[in-house]
Amino acid sequence: MSLIIDVMTGAVRGGTSIMYAGLGETVSERSGVVNLGIEGSMLMGALGAYIVTVESGNPWLGVLAGALTGAFLSAIHAVLVVWRGANQFASGLTLLFLALGLTSLFGSTYVGKSVTGFSPIAIPGLSDIPFVGPVLFNQDPLVYLSFVVVPVIWFVLFRTRAGLLLRTAGERSEALSVNGYSIRTVRTWAITAGGALAGIGGAQLSIAYTQTWFENMVAGRGFIAIALVIFASWNPIIIMGGAYLFGAALALAPALQARGVIVNQFALDAIPFVLTLAVLAILGKRTLSAAPDELKRVFENAPPAKT
Amino acid sequence: MTGDVGLIPLIPERTRVVDWHRVGAVTLRWTAAILGALAIFSVLLVAKGSSPTEVFVDMWISTFGRAKSVEEIIIKMAPIVLAALAVAVPARAGLTNVGGQGQLIIGAVAAAGTALLLDGMLPGTVVFILMIVAGMTAGAAWAGIAALLRLTVKVNEAVSTLLLNFVALDLLLFLIYQPWRESSTGQPSTRELADAAKIPVVTGTGVNIGILLAVIAAAAVYFVLNYTRWGFRISVAGGNPEAARRAGMPVAALLLSALLVGGALAGLAGMINFAGTEYKLRPGFGASFGYLGFLASWLAAHKPLPILVAAFVFAALAVGGDSLQLDAQLPAATVNILTALILVAVLGWTRSKEKAL
Numbered sequence: 001m002s003l004i005i006d007v008m009t010g011a012v013r014g015g016t017s018i019m020y021a022g023l024g025e026t027v028s029e030r031s032g033v034v035n036l037g038i039e040g041s042m043l044m045g046a047l048g049a050y051i052v053t054v055e056s057g058n059p060w061l062g063v064l065a066g067a068l069t070g071a072f073l074s075a076i077h078a079v080l081v082v083w084r085g086a087n088q089f090a091s092g093l094t095l096l097f098l099a100l101g102l103t104s105l106f107g108s109t110y111v112g113k114s115v116t117g118f119s120p121i122a123i124p125g126l127s128d129i130p131f132v133g134p135v136l137f138n139q140d141p142l143v144y145l146s147f148v149v150v151p152v153i154w155f156v157l158f159r160t161r162a163g164l165l166l167r168t169a170g171e172r173s174e175a176l177s178v179n180g181y182s183i184r185t186v187r188t189w190a191i192t193a194g195g196a197l198a199g200i201g202g203a204q205l206s207i208a209y210t211q212t213w214f215e216n217m218v219a220g221r222g223f224i225a226i227a228l229v230i231f232a233s234w235n236p237i238i239i240m241g242g243a244y245l246f247g248a249a250l251a252l253a254p255a256l257q258a259r260g261v262i263v264n265q266f267a268l269d270a271i272p273f274v275l276t277l278a279v280l281a282i283l284g285k286r287t288l289s290a291a292p293d294e295l296k297r298v299f300e301n302a303p304p305a306k307t
Numbered sequence: 308m309t310g311d312v313g314l315i316p317l318i319p320e321r322t323r324v325v326d327w328h329r330v331g332a333v334t335l336r337w338t339a340a341i342l343g344a345l346a347i348f349s350v351l352l353v354a355k356g357s358s359p360t361e362v363f364v365d366m367w368i369s370t371f372g373r374a375k376s377v378e379e380i381i382i383k384m385a386p387i388v389l390a391a392l393a394v395a396v397p398a399r400a401g402l403t404n405v406g407g408q409g410q411l412i413i414g415a416v417a418a419a420g421t422a423l424l425l426d427g428m429l430p431g432t433v434v435f436i437l438m439i440v441a442g443m444t445a446g447a448a449w450a451g452i453a454a455l456l457r458l459t460v461k462v463n464e465a466v467s468t469l470l471l472n473f474v475a476l477d478l479l480l481f482l483i484y485q486p487w488r489e490s491s492t493g494q495p496s497t498r499e500l501a502d503a504a505k506i507p508v509v510t511g512t513g514v515n516i517g518i519l520l521a522v523i524a525a526a527a528v529y530f531v532l533n534y535t536r537w538g539f540r541i542s543v544a545g546g547n548p549e550a551a552r553r554a555g556m557p558v559a560a561l562l563l564s565a566l567l568v569g570g571a572l573a574g575l576a577g578m579i580n581f582a583g584t585e586y587k588l589r590p591g592f593g594a595s596f597g598y599l600g601f602l603a604s605w606l607a608a609h610k611p612l613p614i615l616v617a618a619f620v621f622a623a624l625a626v627g628g629d630s631l632q633l634d635a636q637l638p639a640a641t642v643n644i645l646t647a648l649i650l651v652a653v654l655g656w657t658r659s660k661e662k663a664l
Contacts (some may be wrong), residue, residue, distance in 0.1 A: 036405075036469070076651065084655035089405055089465055090605040093598055094650040101643030105355055108638050215640060220473060227470055264485050270477035273470045280462045 006255040007248050008135040013209055015247020016143050017042065017218075020201030021225035022232070022239045023153050024194035028074070030157060030234060031190035032170035032294030036092025037077050038198045039222025040099030045070035045199025046206035047103045050110055050213040059117045063142065063203045070199015071192045073099055078191040082184050088298060096222075104215045111214055117207030118142060140208040142200070146240075149197075154236040166190050170292030198222065227276040233290035246272040340652030348645050355637070362635045369630035376626050378513045382584055383622040385517035386411065386593070389576035390600020391618055392528050393446075393569040395609040397464075399532055400565035401545030406453060406468025407573045408597025409475035410446040414574025415581040416479055417445030419588050422500050423487065431503025438504065438578055446574015447567040449475065454566040458559050464566060472597070483588050496589035506583035515583035522615065524572060529611035541565045573597065594625075602646075606653055621646060 021038050028035045035041075048069030053062030077095050080086040118140040126137040136147075157163040168176050169186040176183050205221070206213055224246055231246075232238035249271035253263045349359035370376050390407040397404040418438040426434045449471060456462040482497075489498045506515040532538040544551040544561040551558050580593055599621050606620075607613035628642030 080651065080655045086654035087605060089403055090602060090650070091654055093405075093602060094647050094654060097598075097602070097643045098647035098651070101641050101645070101647060102351070104638040104640035105351065105644065215638065220476075223469070223473055227473075230466065264481050266477045266481040266484060269480075270474050273473045273477075277456075277467060277470050277474070280467065281456055281460055 003255055003259065005131060005134055006258075007251050008131075008244070009138070010251030010255060011244045011247035012135055012139060012143060013247075014250055015243040015245075016139075016146050017201040017205040017209065018221050018225050018228060018246060019146055019240055019243035020149070020204060021198040021222050022228040022243055023149065023236055024070075024074075024197030024201070025225055025229045026194075026232075026234055026236060026239060027153065027157070027166070027197065028191045028194035029229060029295055030170045030292055031166045031187045032173060032292055032298070033078075033081055033187055033191055034088045034092065034226075034295065034298055035074060035077055035191060035194060036089055036223075036226065037073060037095030037099070038092075038194070038225055039218055039220070040096040041070035041073045041195040041198035042202035042205070042218045042222045042225075043099045043103045043216070044073045045202030046217055047107045047110070047202075047213060048199065049203030050115060050206045051106070053117055053207045054110060054113055054115050057116065059141075059207050062117070062207050063200060066199040066203030066206075067196040068199070070202060071196035074195020074198070075188070075192045077195070078188040082187045082191070100216060107213055107215065113213070115207055115211055115213075117211050119208075140204070142204040142208050145200075146204075150236055150240045153197075157236065167292070170294050173294055198225070201225070224272045227272050231272075231276045231279055234292065235290075246275075336656070337653070340656060341649055343652050343656075344645060344648035347648055351644060357635055357637065362631065362637070365634035366627045366630050369634060370623055370627045375513070376630070379626045379629075380619070380622045381514050381518050383596075383625055384618050385515075385521040385583070386576040386580045386596040387600050387603055387618040387621055388518075388521040388525055388615060389572050389579065390597050391603040391607065391614045392524055392600075392611060393450075393573035393576070393597075394601050394604035395569075395607075395611060395614060396528060396532070396541075396572065397565045397569040398604065398609040399538070399545055400541040400562050401548075402562060402566055402569075403465040404450065404453075404468050404566060404569045405465050405601060406450060406471050406597075407569075407576075407600050408593070408595065409468065409472035410449045410570045410573035411577035411580070411593050411597045411600075412472075412475040412479050413449040414442035414446035414577030415588060415592060416475075416482065416577075417441040417574070418578040418581050419487070419497055419500075422504055422582070423497065426501040426504045431501065431505075434501070434504040435506070435582065438582055439575065442574040442578030442581075443571040444574070446577065447571040450566045450570025450573070451563070454563045457566075458563060479588060479592060480590060483590065487588070489587075494589060496587045498587065500582055500586045504582065505586060506579065515579075517579035517583040520575065520579060521618075524575070525611045525615055528572075532611065537561075537564070573600070576600070599625075599646075602650055606650060620649070 021042050024041070025035060025038050045066035049062035049066030052065035053059045056062070073095055077091055080091040081088050120138050120140050123137040127133040129137070157167065165176065165181060165186050169183050169190065173183045176186060202218060205218065210217070228239060228242045228246060232242040249268050253265040253268050256263050352359045352362055370380070390411055393407045393410060394404050418441055421438050421441040422434060425437065450468065453464045453467040453471060456467045457464045483495045487497045488495050506517055508515050532542070540551070540556055541561050543554070544556060544558045548558050576596060577593060580596065581588065585592060600618070603614060603617040603621050606617040624642050624646050628639040631637045631641055632639040
């Protein structure tokens with residue numbers, strides 16, 4: 001039982017950064033644009049949050065900085081893809097390289113610097129509930145924030161006018177222009193907001209989960225988030241569950257090793273990607289039919305609809 | 308580029324006269340793009356408290372002024388060229404192969420596995436040839452997974468090849484942390500490849516003949532894409548699948564073969580990096596040659612000969628990064644900024660805007 005609690009606690013702590021990035025990617029992809037640079041936005045967010053927290057001593061300012069730096073990087077993706085017609089995959093990978101470079105240049109002086117970020121806070125009462133308490137209610141504030149962000153994103157996407165416009169950009173972009181809206185503006189906002197969410201994910205990683213900064217610390221979590229979005233068929237609620245599932249796969253090896261069971265970490269690390277591929281292979285067409293229509297055009301290399 | 312392919316009969320680019328006006332315009336845009344990238348990089352260096360002129364001069368001198376660095380550039384160029392060709396061939400068929408990195412890793416894993424098994428038993432040359440075969444086959448098979456997923460359940464190859472990159476990376480790490488690990492202490496790696504099976508070095512230099520294989524591959528791809536029936540057919544299948552189908556072309560087989568060829572080229576890149584440069588598998592094997600190749604192919608508009616130039620630029624930048632670390636005490640990864648800025652400029656400002664969303 002203690003093993004399961006350990007693994008699930010680790011899953012929530014470690015899965016939350018992936019969840020934020022997955023939510024960001026969902027917002028972007030729902031508007032019809034893939035952002036492979038989400039890993040870069042996480043890196044920028046992780047460093048931005050770290051620097052501001054170290055310098056100001058206020059981790060909430062750090063989160064804000066993380067969101068802004070993550071948004072900044074994705075805004076470049078928006079400019080390149082939406083306004084300049086660049087290929088989405090090439091632009092996304094380019095921005096990942098940009099983020100790698102920027103964060104190693106400006107992060108080098110922060111390697112090894114200590115930070116007073118977020119620590120787990122037990123919520124009185126709730127944290128005493130067996131199993132659920134330690135897993136969900138003895139976590140850092142950014143984990144608690146995610147409990148709010150997930151339903152909010154769902155609500156915004158599916159129950160508000162802004163969400164309707166965003167999804168229309170992803171499903172039937174021509175309907176937007178017919179009604180006098182600019183597809184480009186809607187997508188620019190969606191991609192940038194997605195980057196901000198990924199930036200918060202990066203912040204959770206650097207100032208809450210690990211409380212440290214080192215070069216390339218995101219280490220592929222952004223790509224796990226991209227797999228997660230497909231795995232969760234572009235649904236914010238399923239993304240939450242999927243992030244914990246993937247997080248559990250990553251948390252299992254350390255928990256077993258702490259009990260003297262030697263496992264090869266890397267077999268477990270592949271689980272998110274193998275699972276997503278399996279889901280695609282088994283549910284193939286069904287998974288993709290959940291994808292926004294404009295995104296399918298990207299995937300099928302069909303020419304995008306005229307603006 | 309799409310759509311009009313069906314209207315072009317078998318008259319490839321060779322019949323076109325060089326349009327010097329266009330060449331001039333392109334050169335101008337590229338120069339502007341690179342100068343813009345350098346300008347922004349300078350601003351960032353100033354923000355960091357370094358002197359851009361000093362950094363650039365140091366970088367230039369230690370990248371091109373030392374024989375050792377120039378050799379290093381040529382060595383790094385080989386896998387980047389091949390990884391870029393691995394993107395360019397499927398791109399001709401309308402496919403996006405983001406999986407060069409994974410195919411490269413799997414190619415290296417297969418080559419290393421072959422060597423671990425056989426390099427003590429067979430003559431070096433035989434092992435060398437078997438490693439090439441194993442690397443290319445494994446790379447093609449890895450790309451083949453994505454091709455099959457696309458043809459059977461219509462999973463987009465950009466997604467599947469990307470995901471397979473990470474499966475390949477975890478497989479590599481899995482192998483070197485346990486089953487193939489040479490010694491349980493120190494950095495995990497496989498046993499070093501036997502000397503006899505290593506890729507021969509050009510006499511008098513430190514450069515292995517991998518670059519030769521890469522240049523031959525680029526020339527071969529150029530020839531095959533532009534002058535053979537298969538090259539023509541995959542571009543028709545990529546440009547207008549419906550027209551290709553009506554013309555009786557086996558579209559599925561064409562797409563499959565284009566992706567397999569791409570995977571084989573990336574697998575060869577991995578084999579060369581293993582048997583020519585690193586000699587053992589270790590964490591961080593293959594750097595990010597697969598992704599750099601992807602970007603080099605985009606920089607070169609998927610054309611084989613410009614790919615050689617783009618790969619040279621990226622290889623030089625990678626070597627320049629090392630000198631940044633030595634001379635200016637800046638992290639080597641800083642140079643990624645320059646790589647990315649050049650791409651941003653080229654992707655955003657040197658092509659027509661017509662395809663904007």
